[in-house]
Every structure is written in C-alpha cells, then in structure tokens.
Amino acid sequence: MGKQRLQQVADEIQRVIGEVIQYELKDPRVGFATVTGVDVSADIQRATVRISIMGEPEQQTETMEGLQRARGFIRKRVAEEMSHMRFTPELRFIHDTSLDYSLRIQEVLREVEQERLENPPKLDEEDG
Numbered sequence: 706m707g708k709q710r711l712q713q714v715a716d717e718i719q720r721v722i723g724e725v726i727q728y729e730l731k732d733p734r735v736g737f738a739t740v741t742g743v744d745v746s747a748d749i750q751r752a753t754v755r756i757s758i759m760g761e762p763e764q765q766t767e768t769m770e771g772l773q774r775a776r777g778f779i780r781k782r783v784a785e786e787m788s789h790m791r792f793t794p795e796l797r798f799i800h801d802t803s804l805d806y807s808l809r810i811q812e813v814l815r816e817v818e819q820e821r822l823e824n825p826p827k828l829d830e831e832d833g
Contacts, residue, residue, distance in 0.1 A: 706749065711747065722743070726738055736758060736768045751797065780793055
C-alpha cells in the first residue's frame with residue numbers, strides 16, 4: 706500500500722478514536738486524553754496510537770489503563786466507521802510525553818528569561 710494511502714488510513718483512525726474517546730467512552734478513569742498521532746503498519750494489521758494525557762502521573766496511568774480496557778470497544782467503533790476497509794488493525798496505545806516535554810522546555814526558558822530580566826548582565830565600565 707502506498708505511503709499516502711497509509712497516511713490517510715492513519716488520519717482517519719486518529720479522527721475516529723479521538724471522537725470515541727471524547728464522546729463515547731464512559732470509563733471514569735479516562736481523563737483528558739488527546740490522540741496525537743497514529744502509525745499504521747504497512748499491512749494495516751497494527752496501529753500504534755499515541756495518546757497525550759493531561760493531569761498528574763497517577764491520572765495518566767489510570768487513563769492509559771482505561772484505554773487499554775476499552776481497546777476492543779474502540780477497535781469495534783473504528784471497524785464500524787471504516788467499514789470500507791478489509792481489515793481493522795489491532796490497536797496499541799502508547800503514552801505520548803512529547804507535549805509534556807515541550808511544555809517543560811518552555812517553562813525552563815521562561816524561568817531563564819525571568820532571571821535574566823531580574824539580574825541583567827553587568828557591562829564593564831571603562832574610562833576612555
């Protein structure tokens with residue numbers, strides 16, 4: 706299957722799963738989760754779903770557990786929404802921490818800038 710077609714399939718799976726998480730899952734463990742990306746294997750047998758989760762580490766763990774438990778339901782909904790496909794891939798959820806990482810970098814940069822403003826560098830004064 707062509708690379709462009711695989712990307713279209715991945716994008717459609719991402720859309721469907723995002724809607725299922727947002728509107729259909731009733732598991733109270735699933736907090737604020739966003740599908741940040743989907744990678745589909747070349748044979749469309751497997752899809753790795755990257756999930757970004759807001760909240761404390763315990764909440765993030767509970768959300769991942771809730772998603773793992775709902776994996777069959779989510780896969781069924783993907784199959785229903787994408788009935789034109791011959792196969793529905795097995796779903797594998799992974800916690801995407803790249804957003805947390807980028808937010809932490811922004812926080813550190815803000816702290817450095819604030820410190821620089823509070824303690825500006827001193828220039829050597831020369832008579833001359």
